[in-house]
């Protein structure tokens with residue numbers, strides 16, 4: 001006679017929920033011995049990390065993502081927990097087992113860089129930045145307010161403080177740019193080849209600052225002045241990163257201590273290949289946060305107003321006509337709205353000076 005099929009009873013039912021309700025973390029290694037580190041480079045699945053409290057000349061720890069992280073991306077600026085070989089010796093490899101909650105995220109345009117698998121999955125390019133330093137030349141090339149406005153929207157959206165860094169102040173005065181942003185209380189610093197960088201360093205101290213700028217504005221010159229051995233740092237990374245430095249990815253550089261100051265001089269994140277930020281994820285209302293001088297003009301607009309020239313009930317045109325905001329600001333806002341909707345080239349990354357309405361001065 002075939003054995004009778006076993007019938008399930010309450011005991012069976014009880015056992016299973018008992019097991020699965022056990023906290024999942026208990027079944028995982030706890031990594032009590034993990035060390036905290038900051039991700040400073042990302043190159044094809046290898047992450048260059050440093051312990052923030054370690055001396056500046058400590059070696060970069062190369063790490064890979066532990067399987068338990070799943071598909072979570074790791075980006076420059078992430079604060080992570082490392083286990084394994086954290087010595088930073090040649091050939092040593094650590095594992096990233098945790099990523100701390102991010103205080104901010106900056107996203108890039110989709111087409112800027114897809115050299116990492118994470119880049120394709122998620123467009124976050126820098127985590128935990130406190131400040132966005134928008135580097136713009138006052139001449140050669142002309143300042144492009146369209147670009148600056150786009151960066152401001154990205155900064156406000158990500159809850160990151162913007163700082164305008166106006167280079168080539170030996171070639172032209174800042175009046176036109178400063179006047180354009182008069183309503184914004186936007187902090188700015190001027191940089192000349194011979195200027196001392198004390199004011200800028202003060203503003204960078206104790207923070208993680210992302211530097212972004214068009215080609216030719218003097219960003220590399222400035223980064224090299226701020227971190228004189230930046231090239232060496234990148235060279236080390238290059239050796240770690242399988243003999244190649246990804247010029248399009250972001251790199252975090254520790255600012256040197258100047259004089260006897262005990263204050264943390266901060267970090268700058270250079271973004272060589274990132275000319276702009278994607279705004280596709282930013283709503284029309286959030287986009288307006290980059291234009292605080294226009295916000296008041298929309299208070300009587302109907303809900304869901306698109307704020308475009310085609311929205312007949314939009315009050316922005318009347319607001320500008322009444323002299324309450326600069327018409328170039330409205331033009332710039334609407335250009336960003338249109339680029340978000342895919343009506344114009346959203347990249348603004350060519351560096352060309354012939355882009356309509358994007359230039360002042």
Ligand SMILES: Nc1nc2c(ncn2[C@@H]2O[C@H](COP(=O)(O)OP(=O)(O)OP(=O)(O)O)[C@@H](O)[C@H]2O)c(=O)[nH]1
Pocket residue numbers: 167168169170171191192193213214215216217218219220221222
């Ligand atoms: N007059 C003047 N020229 C500057 C200043 N800063 C940089 N330059 C010059 O501007 C040119 C471009 O500078 P870079 O530092 O290469 O500019 P970049 O923004 O890094 O440009 P990419 O390398 O294309 O990203 C160089 O010839 C610099 O010597 C400045 O403050 N004043």
